[in-house]
Amino acid sequence: MPADSQPTSAPEGAHVRFEHVGKTFPGKGRRAAPHVALDDVTLEIRRGEVFGVIGHSGAGKSTLVRLVNGLETPTTGRVHVGPHELTALSESGRREVRRDIGMIFQQFNLFRSRTVAGNVAYPLKVAGVRRPERDRRVARLLDFVGLLDRAHDHPERLSGGQKQRVGIARALATEPSLLLADEATSALDPETTGEVLALLRQVNRDLGVTVVIITHELDVIRSVADRVAVLDSGRVAETGSVYEVFARPQTPAAARFVATALRDRPTAQTLARLRARHPGRLITVRVRDQAGFQTKLARTFLDHQVAADIVFGGISELQERPVGSLTFELTGPDGSVDAALEALWADGVDLVEEEA
Amino acid sequence: MHEFVTNLSVYREAIRQTFYIVIVSVVAGGVLGLFLGLVLYATRPGNLLAGRAVFLTVNVLVNVVRPVPFVIFLTAIQPLMLHTIGTTIGTNAVTLALSLSAAFAISRIVEQNLLTVDPGVVEAARAAGARPVGILLTVLVPEALGPLILGYTFVFVAVVDMSAQAGLFGGGGLGDFAITYGSQRYNWPVVYITVATIIVIVQAGQFLGNWLARRALRR
Numbered sequence: 001m002p003a004d005s006q007p008t009s010a011p012e013g014a015h016v017r018f019e020h021v022g023k024t025f026p027g028k029g030r031r032a033a034p035h036v037a038l039d040d041v042t043l044e045i046r047r048g049e050v051f052g053v054i055g056h057s058g059a060g061k062s063t064l065v066r067l068v069n070g071l072e073t074p075t076t077g078r079v080h081v082g083p084h085e086l087t088a089l090s091e092s093g094r095r096e097v098r099r100d101i102g103m104i105f106q107q108f109n110l111f112r113s114r115t116v117a118g119n120v121a122y123p124l125k126v127a128g129v130r131r132p133e134r135d136r137r138v139a140r141l142l143d144f145v146g147l148l149d150r151a152h153d154h155p156e157r158l159s160g161g162q163k164q165r166v167g168i169a170r171a172l173a174t175e176p177s178l179l180l181a182d183e184a185t186s187a188l189d190p191e192t193t194g195e196v197l198a199l200l201r202q203v204n205r206d207l208g209v210t211v212v213i214i215t216h217e218l219d220v221i222r223s224v225a226d227r228v229a230v231l232d233s234g235r236v237a238e239t240g241s242v243y244e245v246f247a248r249p250q251t252p253a254a255a256r257f258v259a260t261a262l263r264d265r266p267t268a269q270t271l272a273r274l275r276a277r278h279p280g281r282l283i284t285v286r287v288r289d290q291a292g293f294q295t296k297l298a299r300t301f302l303d304h305q306v307a308a309d310i311v312f313g314g315i316s317e318l319q320e321r322p323v324g325s326l327t328f329e330l331t332g333p334d335g336s337v338d339a340a341l342e343a344l345w346a347d348g349v350d351l352v353e354e355e356a
Numbered sequence: 357m358h359e360f361v362t363n364l365s366v367y368r369e370a371i372r373q374t375f376y377i378v379i380v381s382v383v384a385g386g387v388l389g390l391f392l393g394l395v396l397y398a399t400r401p402g403n404l405l406a407g408r409a410v411f412l413t414v415n416v417l418v419n420v421v422r423p424v425p426f427v428i429f430l431t432a433i434q435p436l437m438l439h440t441i442g443t444t445i446g447t448n449a450v451t452l453a454l455s456l457s458a459a460f461a462i463s464r465i466v467e468q469n470l471l472t473v474d475p476g477v478v479e480a481a482r483a484a485g486a487r488p489v490g491i492l493l494t495v496l497v498p499e500a501l502g503p504l505i506l507g508y509t510f511v512f513v514a515v516v517d518m519s520a521q522a523g524l525f526g527g528g529g530l531g532d533f534a535i536t537y538g539s540q541r542y543n544w545p546v547v548y549i550t551v552a553t554i555i556v557i558v559q560a561g562q563f564l565g566n567w568l569a570r571r572a573l574r575r
Contacts, residue, residue, distance in 0.1 A: 069483055099485035109476035113498035123484035
């Protein structure tokens with residue numbers, strides 16, 4: 001797609017804004033209790049960023065993304081998309097806004113009755129784009145996602161990754177400024193996931209499209225998102241840059257996510273095994289993006305005559321910065337271990353002692 | 357057998373009438389049934405144009421009409437026949453009754469087949485900014501086309517059957533022919549030839565329906 005498709009008129013800053021948004025679904029059945037999907041959600045998605053929303057299934061992620069394009073309407077609060085207040089518009093008004101928002105799905109949701117080209121052409125037909133122009137745009141989009149040679153095939157003949165690329169081409173057909181991805185890679189194998197995420201990155205970088213990614217997989221957030229919101233039981237537990245949230249989760253919900261995804265803190269079972277083999281005190285230190293961090297640790301232990309053995313942990317990279325944690329077994333003369341820990345705490349090192 | 361030959365022109369006319377009754381009924385009933393089926397699907401709670409009052413009204417109407425045996429339906433709507441076409445006998449009267457009966461049968465077939473379409477594609481169409489009526493006609497009907505063709509074929513066979521029953525009411529067509537020239541004169545060859553003709557029509561229709569459905573389903 002050409003560069004002129006990029007949004008120019010809209011102001012910098014917020015692209016999507018949620019103000020105290022709540023969504024409650026009536027219970028199914030006569031006596032069932034209503035289900036609170038979202039509760040007092042306030043967040044801001046900036047123009048041109050890749051924004052991730054992570055949470056376990058049932059945390060309200062899918063509801064959240066459907067509020068952005070008005071497929072659902074909130075029970076309370078306000079949703080703004082660009083200059084529009086979605087919650088103040090009629091259904092036909094929301095339809096207009098939707099044409100500037102693309103959406104891709106976990107199960108792709110391609111039209112089986114249409115060819116690959118027919119699928120991509122559909123939003124253009126809806127928008128009233130006429131034949132020769134429509135064909136030109138479809139060809140350009142299929143070329144962009146690398147499926148020009150499959151234009152006349154039906155979706156059932158494509159692999160999962162190819163189907164999602166058709167989904168992306170269809171979502172971009174009307175040159176939207178915002179793309180919503182609802183668990184877009186959850187039905188794909190790891191390799192294909194990587195390809196689709198790379199394509200979403202390209203959509204963001206090359207076309208300037210704001211991308212909102214909903215997922216339960218931290219790896220997805222880690223590889224493409226700039227900022228992330230952690231959703232826990234319908235509430236936003238934490239929002240921030242992906243690095244901040246990963247390296248220093250502030251809330252238990254975020255910490256749990258990071259722990260399960262990075263597997264940096266030993267689990268209870270691992271800890272029991274570690275303890276059987278290592279009689280000394282066990283501490284876990286969160287690795288910092290700081291030059292000489294490990295030298296500092298080593299020097300502190302040495303100064304206090306504490307022997308420090310790395311028994312568990314790992315360091316990986318996140319947004320080109322190191323992240324992870326290391327578990328040490330500390331042994332030394334009476335009081336020396338406590339003194340060393342005091343010194344590290346005083347230095348602002350983020351550490352926890354694993355309880356016996 | 358020579359007696360049948362003398363009735364050949366009547367036989368030809370009967371075939372022509374049967375085709376007229378069946379084709380008009382399937383087309384008119386098909387269009388009306390499609391409309392009713394779309395209304396049933398769309399107004400169902402939680403669907404595109406959810407509307408409790410409309411859904412309940414149409415649903416009850418379909419449920420009231422559908423179980424009525426065709427021969428009884430045929431007499432029950434005689435006031436409507438008189439009002440619209442001025443007579444309660446003859447080909448047109450029968451065609452009107454058949455069209456309505458077929459429409460109610462088709463409405464359920466349409467509703468059921470649309471309900472089997474993955475709601476995900478409806479959501480994709482909504483996300484693309486399509487209007488509800490547009491989604492019904494450009495997404496749901498094409499997505500369910502294969503099973504819909506098979507459903508219409510089923511109704512076609514039922515209409516051929518009912519058109520023969522309508523012969524009892526002077527409705528013309530092959531049923532009328534078999535009764536008047538066959539059984540009432542103990543001329544069994546006429547009855548058997550008529551039966552064979554109806555079997556050929558049904559087989560041809562079923563074959564065509566299967567072929568079209570296979571193409572729609574790409575199998």
